[in-house]
Amino acid sequence: MITRVVAGLLLAAGLSVVPAASTSAGGPTVSVADMQFTPATLKTGLGATVTWSFPDSIAHTTTSTQGFWNSGQKSGGASYQRTFGSAGTYPYHCTIHPEMRGSIRVPVSRSGSTSSGWTLRWATGSGATYDVQVRKGHRTWKALKNDTSATSASFHRVGTWSVRARTQIGSSTSGWSPAVKVRSS
Numbered sequence: 001m002i003t004r005v006v007a008g009l010l011l012a013a014g015l016s017v018v019p020a021a022s023t024s025a026g027g028p029t030v031s032v033a034d035m036q037f038t039p040a041t042l043k044t045g046l047g048a049t050v051t052w053s054f055p056d057s058i059a060h061t062t063t064s065t066q067g068f069w070n071s072g073q074k075s076g077g078a079s080y081q082r083t084f085g086s087a088g089t090y091p092y093h094c095t096i097h098p099e100m101r102g103s104i105r106v107p108v109s110r111s112g113s114t115s116s117g118w119t120l121r122w123a124t125g126s127g128a129t130y131d132v133q134v135r136k137g138h139r140t141w142k143a144l145k146n147d148t149s150a151t152s153a154s155f156h157r158v159g160t161w162s163v164r165a166r167t168q169i170g171s172s173t174s175g176w177s178p179a180v181k182v183r184s185s
Contacts, residue, residue: 029053030102032060032074032094037102043178046109047124049083060100065091067172085124086167088174107178108132108163117156118182120144122165126151132165133176156184 027048031038033056044050052062054074062080063070068090071080084090084106094100112118122130132145136159144163145153155163162179 027051030062031055032062032100035097036100037062037092037094040102041105042103043105043107044084046087046106046121047083047085048106049081050104052080054078054080060094060096062092062102063095064172065093066174068169068174070095086128086130086174087122087165087177088167089177090174105178107180108165110163110180110182112182114183114185117154117184119152120155120163120182121152122177123151123167128167128169130165130167132163134161134163136161155182158184 027050028042028044029051030042030053032052032054037052042050052071052074054060055077056075059073059075061071061073069082069092073096074080084104087106087108090104090106092102092104109121110118111121120132122132126149129147129149130145130151131143131147132153133141134144134155134157135141136157141164144155147168155161160181160183162181164176164179166176167174
């Protein structure tokens, strides 16, 4: 209640309110209450476990639009967890209240340096196939890997590059992950 009062005062003063995801021991938490997912869009790291908490007495679901998961109906303090072990964008909704929509965005991780090159990782485990694309500057996206079961690759191309990936498991395909930049000399 106090949060809503403060948010109302900020909005009345012309300031915007962007709710932050709370973080549980395993990763971020999305609240499923008041007919919305908060935050509605969440960017999290590869391998993070997202927890949806359902404090309302009204039942809701978190259901992948692409068919990756379905929590079933939850309410009254229940929770649901899913680990995001693959890069991509994962829209979801409540099957009971279709106007409730959210999205989990998982970028490719990278390690290395400008001088020695990069290791790009788009998954933490197996059981899926991946498309990975790169582009230099604002040029057209080009395939680095198509329909691969590999979960990572070395990357050393001169210049500044953007990298994105998507995941396919069976007939479910994620959207493209948020692009990350790598630079090599």
